[in-house]
Amino acid sequence: MINVLFFGRLGDFATQVPSTIEASTPAEIRELLAADFPELVRELNQPQVLVSVNKMIVGWDQPLFDGGEVAFLPPVTGG
Amino acid sequence: MADRIRIQEQDFDLAEEYQLLRQTDSAVGAVVTFSGLVRDFEVGAEGADSVVNSIDSLSLQHYPGMTESLLEKIVEQANQRWNLIATTVIHRVGDLAPKDQIVLVGVASQHRADAFEAAQFLMDYLKIHATFWKSVKRNGEQQWIESKVSDQQAAARWDNPDEK
Numbered sequence: 001m002i003n004v005l006f007f008g009r010l011g012d013f014a015t016q017v018p019s020t021i022e023a024s025t026p027a028e029i030r031e032l033l034a035a036d037f038p039e040l041v042r043e044l045n046q047p048q049v050l051v052s053v054n055k056m057i058v059g060w061d062q063p064l065f066d067g068g069e070v071a072f073l074p075p076v077t078g079g
Numbered sequence: 080m081a082d083r084i085r086i087q088e089q090d091f092d093l094a095e096e097y098q099l100l101r102q103t104d105s106a107v108g109a110v111v112t113f114s115g116l117v118r119d120f121e122v123g124a125e126g127a128d129s130v131v132n133s134i135d136s137l138s139l140q141h142y143p144g145m146t147e148s149l150l151e152k153i154v155e156q157a158n159q160r161w162n163l164i165a166t167t168v169i170h171r172v173g174d175l176a177p178k179d180q181i182v183l184v185g186v187a188s189q190h191r192a193d194a195f196e197a198a199q200f201l202m203d204y205l206k207i208h209a210t211f212w213k214s215v216k217r218n219g220e221q222q223w224i225e226s227k228v229s230d231q232q233a234a235a236r237w238d239n240p241d242e243k
Contacts, residue, residue, distance in 0.1 A: 079211070
């Protein structure tokens with residue numbers, strides 16, 4: 001299972017998403033969510049949204065391994 | 080190299096941080112500090128035309144573990160580009176009110192140009208690379224802050240390391 005995190009505004013659309021999902025890439029997680037969470041997936045499809053695996057920014061096709069952590073990151077606004 | 084990176088809920092003391100930078104080494108000839116505060120308004124992605132009216136409070140979320148390593152990388156880049164003796168980056172998270180301090184960047188170097196430029200670089204890169212997200216509350220309603228094009232532009236000026 002993969003631990004899944006949503007930050008910033010994405011979290012508002014993901015309150016009902018299970019915290020672990022079985023998937024082999026971040027892109028597959030997005031596909032799996034499409035049916036039940038269309039609003040969230042519309043947000044995830046925004047080109048500025050980045051994905052990280054185990055706290056490293058990666059591409060959407062990065063292979064996932066059991067126990068890994070995927071986070072979906074909207075544009076940052078710190079400082 | 081004495082670098083301090085902190086992410087914390089509690090406030091920081093600018094004078095204390097300045098003294099730490101100042102005392103690092105007798106070669107320190109310049110200390111530049113920047114502190115960012117919570118304004119009582121926020122400007123939207125489109126600039127001054129989209130001012131969000133006065134806010135009650137601001138909340139900062141971050142990605143623990145990732146934020147620290149991103150900040151370390153940004154500080155490392157600053158050390159590669161400029162001659163720095165010590166660098167401090169403190170960023171607060173959690174709930175903040177207008178006038179509260181959010182962020183401190185401090186740089187100590189032998190000469191002022193390095194400290195001035197590195198401090199600007201650190202803030203510009205922190206703004207667009209470090210995993211923090213701000214939301215504001217106004218009239219009891221939470222609203223996520225949009226990222227600004229002007230922040231992207233400010234950071235882009237450092238993209239070519241040869242053009243300092």
